[in-house]
């Protein structure tokens with residue numbers, strides 16, 4: 400559709416309408432998921448608005464400073480966490496919450512309890528806030544096993560049990576990417592309507608990409624397969640062109656580009672951090688779920704990422720995710736290493 404036609408479009412597929420349509424695939428559904436999602440969307444809209452004002456906030460003191468009235472302001476990541484926790488609890492549809500900002504899991508009080516568990520990072524990439532680089536919220540959703548006996552095991556499940564996952568990127572536009580296990584769709588916030596509109600239907604990652612994305616500053620501590628893989632990206636032996644390097648240092652932005660343009664994002668293990676840096680429940684699992692749903696792959700260096708079973712809520716894991724063929728290549732490098740060992 401050209402720009403003029405786009406501007407004239409009158410049949411708007413909002414995220415709520417999309418999820419209600421999806422609900423039709425589950426005749427037993429009573430709309431609980433739609434309600435939960437609308438509360439997540441509310442949190443995303445709040446954070447989008449706060450992030451937009453963050454630069455100005457240097458004047459009015461939003462980012463942990465004192466404002467002109469002399470009042471102490473909360474840091475954006477703390478504020479975002481409070482908004483998400485309150486939105487999720489008040490939905491009446493959640494039971495256990497895991498947030499990057501809270502050391503312990505949050506068990507919702509019985510009167511407000513529902514059947515979903517949500518693991519989330521309210522503001523990932525927050526070290527990028529002060530320089531205006533894209534940041535995001537990441538979330539993964541599970542169903543509790545037994546509503547009369549809610550335990551931490553309800554969130555310590557393999558990623559294959561996830562019902563839905565997504566992220567919201569606060570960048571040049573605000574984009575929410577969601578999968579409920581039936582493909583991946585992207586929605587862009589129309590600020591004039593205050594609604595997320597379907598702009599990227601049925602996202603499929605290219606089978607092979609031309610970009611690799613990694614913090615090369617850690618190269619001295621990489622293991623042999625990671626070092627070999629990056630070497631091959633730069634000096635391919637098969638006559639193909641070298642890949643380009645792009646690294647923002649904000650997982651949502653790096654993964655969003657990987658999903659749309661193809662290629663690979665890696666945060667490997669290294670000698671200093673044998674489990675990598677990224678957290679299983681609210682970084683590795685949701686992004687791996689989205690990649691698989693878009694036709695890509697996600698691998699830890701040892702196994703399919705979604706088959707990990709975390710033993711603690713803030714566990715970390717190495718991760719290689721992106722285009723199918725690119726991840727296949729790193730898998731075969733790890734396989735040949737283990738056959739030598």
Ligand code: AFP
Nearest residue numbers: 523524525526527614648649650651
């Ligand atoms: P911050 O939230 O501290 O900025 O960390 C962001 C992050 O968790 C993830 O979004 C990035 O992919 C990754 O860390 C970047 O890590 P390095 O700075 O070590 O490259």
